[in-house]
Amino acid sequence: MLILNLHLLQRNKSKSSWNVSSLSNPTVLLLEFCQSTRGELSTPATQTIGNALIANISNAVLALPEGDEFSQANPVEGVALVSVTGLPNNHVRVAITGTDAPPTAEVRAEAQGLVLSVTPGTETDAAQEEDAIQVVVTGEQEEGYVVENATTATRTDTPIRDVPQSIQVIPRQVIEDQNANSLEEVLRNVNGGGSRGFDRGIFTDGATRANNNFRYVPNLGNVERVEVLDGPASVLYGRGGPGGVVNLTTKQPLRDPFYEIEGTIGSYDDYRGRIDLTGPLNDNESILYRLNINYENSGSFIDFVDNEEFAVFPVLGFQLGENTNLTLEGSYERQSSVFTSAVGLPTLGTIFPNPLGEVPRSRFLGEPESESNSTAFNVGYRLEHEFSEDWALRNRFRATFVDFSNRGFRADSLEANNRTVIGGAFDSRAEDELYTMQTEVLGEVQTGIVQHDLLVGLELQRSIERSRRDFPGITRSIDLFDPEYLSESEYDAIFGDFEPTAGEDYSLHTIGVYAQNLLSIGEQVKVLLGGRFNQIFQNTEGIPGFTGPTTFITGSEYIEDSAFSPRVGIVYQPIEPVSLYTSWSRSFEPQTGIDREGNPFVPITGEQFEVGVKTEFLDGRLAANLAAYQITRQNDFLPDPVDPDNFSIQTGEQRSRGIEFDVVGEPLPGLRLIAGYAYTDSIITEGTPDVEGNQRDNVPEHQANLWAVYEIQSGALEGLGLGAGLFFVGDRPGDSQNTFTLPSYLLTNAVVYYRRDRWRVQLNVDNLFDVTYYTEPRGIGVLVGEPLTIRGTVAVTF
Template identity: 45%
Template sequence: MKVGLRLFQVSLWIVVGVLGSVGGGAFPAMAQEEPGSDEGLALSDVLEAQPDDLQPALSAPSAEIPQLHELEQPATTIEDWVAQIEASLVQITNVRVEATDTGLQVILETENGVLEVPETQSVGNALIADIPNATIAEEFSQAEPIDGIALMSVSRLPGGRVRVAITGTDAPPVAEVRTEAQGLVLAVTLGDADAVTEEDAIQVVVIGEQDEGYNPSSASTATRTDTPLRDIPQSIQVIPQRVIEDQGVTGLQDAVRNNAPGVTTSANYAGTGQGEFIIRGFQQNNNFRNGFRAGRFGYIADLADVERIEVLRGPASVLFGQLQPGGIVNLVTEQPLSEPTYNIEFTGGQFSFYRPELDFSGPLTENGELLYRLNVAYQNAGSFRDEVNSERFFIAPVLQWNISENTTLTVDFSYLYNDPVFDRGLVALSDGSLVLPINRFLGYPSLDDYIEEQVRAGYRFEHRFNENWELRNAFSFSSVLQTGFHSDFAGRLIDDRFVPREYLDSEFLNEEYGLQTDLIGRFSTGSLQHQLLAGFDLNRSTDSYVSRFAPLPPLDIFDPNYDVSTPSETESGYFQTVFNNNLGIYIQDQITVLENLKLLVGGRLDFTEQEQNFFGEEGSQSDTAFSPRIGIVYQPIEPISLYASFSQSFFPVIGRSRTNETFRPERGTQYEIGVRADITDNLSATLAAYDITKTNVLTTDLNDPNFSIQVGEQRSQGIELTLTGEILPGWNIYAGYTYTDARVTEDNDIPEGDILRSVPEHGANLWTTYEIQTGNFRGLGFGLGLIFVDEREAELPNSNFQVPGYVRTDVALFYQRERWRAAINIRNLFDVEYYETAQNRNAVYPGAPLNVTASLSYTF
């Protein structure tokens, strides 16, 4: 562990060095005198001198050569660096709008420096001009400056840019841009009235504003409403598409592990990228997609159509029903765009990896009533693991019908086919050691015919009655099928050398049906302002599993022989079917007491029914549970939000006690406090502390060991810190740290104090990029990532087997100009041997060694 911490410290120094070198190359640190000035010879003259000219320069009197103390020194503090960066940007000090005979002119005044003449584009009926290498002292906005212009605004964008947006009432305006002594002038005339409608323009402007880079300001998972993060009294982390793209990630597990410290996976189910997430110490049995249950541990998520990933930490039963108390991961998918947009991308790399991908979107009708989006991806890859490869195909079309100004209907569908080699990873010896090379395959590849298919379909209907009330109704269906024969483990390691294997022909089917209806209203009662959410959802899930098996020869882990014949006969194995029905009725009120004081009060009543057939033995039970949440947010000053909250969760426990009574649901209770600080407009930090207790945990009944009793208790306490956004123009950061103490506090079998499985005590991540903003290398960027995961217990009760901690370093180089983007991503730069997770000592999943991928994309 000391070695891991030392590597982490070394990697941090690398960050400082890389960013320092980038800063030194991109930002002027010395004052250079103009050639020919009376003050003496400029430094640039010496550097640019030809050999014949060098001697006179060197022989010049010392008074004519600038001395070190006369040069402006490089920045030595962050404050100095910020000052230098801001000084390099041309500042717009004033915006003047004047009516003319043909329209209006917009004058952007500056004190020092000349603004670059930007290119303009029409988006809907809005004229957009993005000015590079600029900033503005105070953002400007004016509604209806003249007839025919609905809105005119000048705003600051990330990356040292300023956007001028002029929205026409009936058509996109036209502008001639020129530089004059008074500043940059946009001479605007009204456009052709046969363009798009005002409603379309408003939608386009909103979409543009939602591109917030590394620092999204709002999320929907925590409240089912689009609520600013600063107003949510619970920790929620948003992983935006920009971060995922810069890291070159294509799988859900990698995206979450890279960016949500402390969140691990319980497994990597046979190398397929599946596995349930462990959040705040507790294993979650469901992932979510657009607010619907997307499947259990068998869920594979391709990120081709994902806009962002929202990680809600803490109990979520108040809106999502039966769940473990640690939190949930919700994927928010891309939606159709009102302007034609086409993107194609190809990625290739080590281990025979290649992946073409396309993303097309736009209107299907001239009036824009019908919009579409289509995401398609194909992936074929080998592996650093012997005998292992995979193939995947994914397609996701979306259709949106804008029925009227206030009514939309969106229909979506997706299909995923995945064909991997079933790979259970490595094994640990009886003393807990991991001695096998990470490429060793411990199965029989000739017996592999395992595949997975996922089908998803649904709709979302939204209707606004007026500005204050709206109705949402949505339906989702998902089917996850895993089938085919393969070799699997059949027991623990024998004599620390032979791993038992069996031939397994199985079929697992998970089907999820979900129906949600929400009514959202905004109103006032006296001085209190309310945003009310009331609704219900219906969920039905079916899990069925059936298998047949045959014994196989044990495999020698040190000298494997993969030559084996297919068994001619199989025996009946496991059989189980579980039906789960749930009705949830919920209400939530977001109350603005004062401008800087907000309350969140909500509750949900759930009615659940479970039916199961286990080897022909049928059983059923029903439960009722109420899950409350109360939170308060206080903002002493505008950039700071202090919050505190109380929330509960529930999760049904199937079975009966010694007295033939059904078990009560497990209950989770959390207390959380935190602070969110908007350090700048583009940089935010969040600090949270929590305490979760889970009760009604099953343990052995001491009066009869053949039965269980609900006296077990588990507790998790911790601290979480995140920092996201843009530090300086072009310099982004996405970082976090977590401390988690998750233990058994009461149990009849497990010793009190044992650490919960796969939970690191410490976890940290850092991903930072810098993109050059000006000059010939504008658009060239660099990225550096550090991931630290502490040692984890692999079994409960704890044993002599722990998964070692590690520090992994990733780097990236990218270049984007106009419609092109090229990138090289190197993962595990220092070729560290590490293990991502362990299901138990018989299934340990190693991480990949150093590997390189390159991608090229084009948008048109």
């Protein structure tokens, strides 16, 4: 019996081996190689050419000490040659040539990965069982820029070309090349920012991340890649908005030990550190771990603004049996910064001239002692069991606990003298709890020429929010051009102990039942059918005795509602590299909170129509997507005209239409690129008289991105990489009334790095030409973007 164990690991991170052995005469050949995407391998495509059996493994990269091919002659009777070859576009080809006839193969999935069982052929095709060859493929894959499969669109590992909806994947390689430190920086690489003019839901490994993304900002320390599904996806995610789903796929334990330490120093006293550890905890590798630790202590170009973050992400994986795996996950994240409501600057002196002069972009209109703190704790598990090759069960639980506090002075208005800013004191506390349980059954059924990939699921979710606020009733003025700040003692005398005068408790219980069927009709047609029934129970309770200015409810408000969210899509593939598709879907997004009159918010609903084409060029090394869509959203939020700083209203209907184009790939050896363009026409179709018919605020008509990196592949400078990117955001309204416009801007970023053995040294420059730009409306005006920023990084792996 001949056994070939093929372990595919991260490039430049750990060694593995290729074992070619018979029971009577074993031999071992040591190699190093890697994969290009996560550790979920697609089933190899096999074909017979002459006496050779060819198996092509997608999303894999072979990294040998020399060259890109390994072979061994006559490893067993009946087999003349076994060879493994690295191919372009992240493929590995395994070729097994028979002596007298082509071998036969059977592909199956086992706990350690994919197993290719090969029987040497004979002239009579009568090989014996003991002559079987096995190729076992395991391990994690390191991503390039091209990713063929994604899980977000269908909750299964599905080729992107088979999904009748626009989906983009930002792999770890892009995040590393750009040294991105926030989700917003990552989403610059997605056409239109991945929202299509509306809010997007943020998920972690397919589970709702938090009740309030403002209170719980994602940390990228344990993120392997980011998948962005454009448009409604309530059929699978329930709470996702019509703008899309952003799914953070996290790093999972590996069988082969891997240790990485990374440090970064940057402009404005920016210091970061990251540790990534993984490997087995026992001899038979049935217990694996992964631990990511991140720390950041940074200043800012804005006076008195600093930030401190600490995060720990432990993961334990247990192989409970041949077909059963259990993963325990947890996280602790702490962030401390300043009260962000005072970070913005007035429009006079920034985008509009101020007779007194230009306001420095470093000006801070709050108080140095102000603070904003959040602590988040997550715990959960994932249980997966395969009943057979065709049927599997998944069960997942996740609990999230967030404590949030915010205190300081707001910047509420600019006086007529064009220099005095008035702001009121504000102090708030919030506690959030989120419990999610998901159970899914997956199966494959064949009926004639139609293959059915089935998914049936049940999701139970409980969300609790406790909000408390205090308004000390004190305002203070600050000079825009010559600010004087309160001393620490004066600040403490104003705020003192927290004594809330306003607050509410919210609870939301959701039951979701969903089903999906991906039908493959022959080789050219895919039909995606899905539906979800959601039942919600929402309760809002005022706190007796509170008399603060935003306490408008002292009793209870209860809402019970339900909705059915369908999705239908068709993909037609006239030739292998081209997919033509169309789809229709709806969304249902429960809300918590009340309006100024104490009425609970009702769910937001949405509907999308989309058509598009996906194609591949250069033998799959370059992939492109072109899509056109229309989204209609009901019960959307706008600032309350009476009290825009504290309350929102649900105005009726908004509509977004657009065209998107994106391209990603590696067209030449060493050249990686990702680019996109989005045209978005987003208007308020129904609302209050002052906003109806207006463009939606902070939604540009035109947005584009281009990022490219070239790494030298051989010679004395092998491992040296150079890259640059352009990020364009067009003009967009600054408010719903369209009273002012945020100007367009073009950012230029650059990177240079050098990889050698286990070391990586990297220098990133953002906003290379030090452009002054404004990212969004904030407070009484606009939020200023970062000026020229330089960051240096050193990383080493063991």
